[in-house]
Amino acid sequence: MSSHDTDPSTEPSADPRDEKPQFVLPLVVRIEKDAPPARTDALETAARAVLRLLTDGRAAGEGAWARAVADWEDARIRKVVRRARGAEWRRAGALPGITVTGAGAEVRVFPPVPLDGWPKDLARLQVSGTDLDDPAAPGPVPDGAAVLWLNPGLAMSAGKAMAQAGHGAQLLWWALDETARTAWREAGFPLAVRTAAEADWPALAASGLPVVRDAGFTEIAPGSATVVSAFPGVLDAPGAPVAGNLK
Template sequence: MEHVLTLVIRVEKTARPEQTDALEAAAHAVLAILADDRSTGEGEWADAMTAWQDHRIRKVVRRARGAEWHRAEALPGITVTHGTAELRVFPPVPLGDVPKDLAKLQVTGTDFDQPEPPAVPHPQTPVLWINPALHMSSGKTMAQVGHGAHLAWLALSPHHRKEWAASNFPLAVRTAGRAHWTQLLQTTFPVVQDAGFTEIDPGSRTVIAEHPDLRTW
């Protein structure tokens, strides 16, 4: 049975997250739940995480404010705060069993601004590079960078996973230049290919996860 992992970002009327913070928070949240003790071994979320990862690693991003957010906070999950963004990730559930307080939250039309260009990442910082040729909403892009972080995690050795988690998952999310994207496609870094259910064509390559521990040169 297919499962889905839900991410809910807090968007208040007078406090909206910035685009880069929202994207990086989504990546952090996915990594946090993957690394959580409850997700492995005999942990309470372990069976659900296994069932989810045995199929497509489907992720849905929703938004909440006010009482909606506080109801979401009351459900089992992990809250991540990153700059202007506050986001909560919930353990996967079968598609038809998403909790009512999450299922009723809006999933479309989530878009954020980026007032200032983000800084150039340090050369040793893992970067989730977004395809510059695609036009995706903020919510869609959050799901894609979540996939990118997930694929990077799966590609790392247990030792490098432990190191990344111990340092609180440093990472950056940036949009690649067109020439840079072409170069990235020639590497062995994990590439996200979207199923094409929303916004973009099936098979679109959306994100490439560049992690220093996955470099082969």
């Protein structure tokens, strides 16, 4: 069984952050047998869930989740996506967290937990089985939305791609100034996840926009560029400042 914990650092064995206690941000996607969400909807909902947690009052200052978030950001940033249905989903919903809904997808994000210290109702959930499809091709990026461009040359399970989309949203959040952050938050974090055209990817990856590089813990090779984050009209020009790699 593979996991979807990811980190865009390129050298997972040669980083001082490895010496610190490791934490993970759990995300749970609801996948009922008779009504699975569309893949793109799940990816976009996961990205918004990460943003919702980062901007929740409990994650800052003296908030109940602030210490866990700070410890998570101080080491390698990992996100793990698991699936739940029925009673599993209801039990997950009883734990402290935030549920975010999309067009049909439901994703619940929880405050970071130690890598080896998951709550039992989350630890028992499956990582595999998150393969999802889009019944129709996603439409154009809506006006006023950020866009997380996926690498067209990488094959990723939906769970892996959800974690990567979450990374891309986090990098974009860090790249924005306070005015842009406020406007995006007040608008409800409009965003789209799309797969870049093969011909466009090299220029996107070299544009200076925030880029996620995976540590290679699961599914893909270390150092792979997985997501480039853009925000038309806000952060979209070549040479735009880069927020820096996720820790």
